[in-house]
Amino acid sequence: MMLKIAVLGCGRIGRMHAENIAAHPRATLAGVFDIHRPAAVEVGSKLATTVFDAVDEVFSSTVVDAVLIATSTPTHADFIEKAVAAGKPILCEKPIDLSLERVQRCANTIGSTAVPIMLGFVRRFDPGHRAVRNAIQAGDIGDLHQVVITSRDPGMPPVAYAEASGGIFRDMTIHDFDMARFILGEEVTEVFSIGSRLVDPVLMERLGDYDTASVVLTTATGRQCIINNSRQAAYGYDQRVEALGTKGMVISENRRPNMTTLHRAEFTGQGAPLLNFFIDRYAEAFSTEISAFVDAIESGRPPEVGFEDGRQALILAEAAIKSAAEGRTVKTSEIG
Ligand SMILES: NC(=O)c1ccc[n+]([C@@H]2O[C@H](COP(=O)([O-])OP(=O)(O)OC[C@H]3O[C@@H](n4cnc5c(N)ncnc54)[C@H](O)[C@@H]3O)[C@@H](O)[C@H]2O)c1
The missing domain is CATH 3.40.50.720 (NAD(P)-binding Rossmann-like Domain)
Known part of the structure; x- marks a missing residue:
């Protein structure tokens, strides 16, 4: 069929x-x-x-x-x-x-x-990021304490896109909020965030938006997730997920077209540039996402990422917006 x-x-x-x-x-x-x-x-x-x-x-x-x-x-x-x-x-x-x-x-x-309603949080289907979660669930790093998500775009989006985006937390960090929930395995209860206007201060000021952001999420048991976002990384699309537990650490690294590195007297470890932006970097994940959708329909099981995940990620975005505006930690229970 x-x-x-x-x-x-x-x-x-x-x-x-x-x-x-x-x-x-x-x-x-x-x-x-x-x-x-x-x-x-x-x-x-x-x-x-x-x-x-x-x-x-x-x-x-x-x-x-x-x-x-x-x-x-x-x-x-x-x-x-x-x-x-x-x-x-x-x-x-x-x-x-x-x-x-x-x-x-x-x-x-x-x-x-x-x-069935599945939501396109494609990064859950990246083999590296998923392997981090699988390692945690298998007990490979012991009890999970801290997650660090680095998510930086290669450059500022077009002005029209920025104007309609809803701001960095709803547009860009939303992927990282979902990744945080996916990796942490429990709901976030508190959000602290800061935003800066360093890449395009004039545009960001006009839009009341930020191009550089850091967020700290905390769960009820005290697990932490630190997200760092920038709209401009000179070296390309930077996508990494790291988790620390009592027995060790697991990292999902950036991807390149090939993983070859060149070593010479004057330098070591020189590699090809990172895969360019989301359509290339997450190509495999986008294809696996379609398979996961077909699997859900064929099996009759609910899709593994759905409407409620979309709602929860938006709640975290709203909490981050409030935190950055008010300069304080915001409880997720204050939102919606
Ligand atoms: N998962 C991801 O990583 C990811 C990445 C980029 C974009 N997105 C999301 O995908 C969506 C599309 O983004 P995009 O970058 O392709 O935008 P886009 O502007 O390139 O494409 C949107 C298309 O929708 C069409 N459209 C608008 N209103 C319509 C309507 N009422 N009926 C039919 N067509 C309509 C437009 O004509 C346009 O062709 C957005 O919601 C965006 O947030 C997700």
């Missing part, structure tokens, strides 16, 4: 998902839709698939088993509600919405639906 998945949104990430679905051994691309029709036509012709004329055609189509929502963020909650009403399983890109209130309304509308 091939799962027939339609892709909504043919932008930067939607076209990559469409290609991954078309190449997947247990899924087929049931068609694409984008409000900007030329984008859908381009992807549709390249992958020889149906181009839907309207979004409701996708939800009512009998040849569509499931939908992947890769449209702009403000459409996600509406499309989740429509897909649930149509009984179509959903893989939705992060975030559910930039507003916790809208996420809550969406949760109320869909209620305790049996329709």
Whole structure:
């Protein structure tokens, strides 16, 4: 049985998902839709698939088993509600919405639906990051005490993107909040954060945003997670996860196109530049994410990362925004 998945949104990430679905051994691309029709036509012709004329055609189509929502963020909650009403399983890109209130309304509308909803926190499917969690669960580092997540972009996003992003904590750190929950294995109770305007102070000041941020998360048992973010790392897309326990440490390192290093008299350990940005760095994870979605539908088990994970990550983002603004530790119970 091939799962027939339609892709909504043919932008930067939607076209990559469409290609991954078309190449997947247990899924087929049931068609694409984008409000900007030329984008859908381009992807549709390249992958020889149906181009839907309207979004409701996708939800009512009998040849569509499931939908992947890769449209702009403000459409996600509406499309989740429509897909649930149509009984179509959903893989939705992060975030559910930039507003916790809208996420809550969406949760109320869909209620305790049996329709599977998976959220695209793709980093959970990175083999290195997942191996960190597996090592912790296997007891390899003893009792977990501290997690350190380094997540730095190679450069500032375009101004229009920054303006619509909802700010660094909702846009960028949201991945790290989910990674923290994934690795810590228990819920965060307290958040302390600071933000600075060092890369583009003028733009950040205008937007009331930060380009450099540090966050400390604490769980009820006292486990800590330290997240450091920058919008600009001169050496490339820096993605590392480290966990310290009573018996040792486990690290998920950066990835390069190859792991060869050059050693000479004047230097040692010179390697190729890091894989460029998320589509390259997480290529394997994006493909595994589709497999995890197909697995969930085929097995009837809930997707391992779902709507509630999206809501929890947004709660941490709101707590971080409040903490940075008020200069104090914020309890997650204060949010939402
Ligand atoms: N998981 C990740 O690492 C990751 C990375 C990048 C982006 N994202 C998320 O994916 C989503 C898309 O991001 P992107 O970078 O591809 O953006 P993009 O702007 O390149 O693409 C969005 C597409 O959605 C289309 N669209 C907008 N409103 C629509 C509507 N009502 N109906 C149909 N199509 C509509 C636009 O025309 C555009 O083609 C965002 O929510 C973003 O946060 C996730």
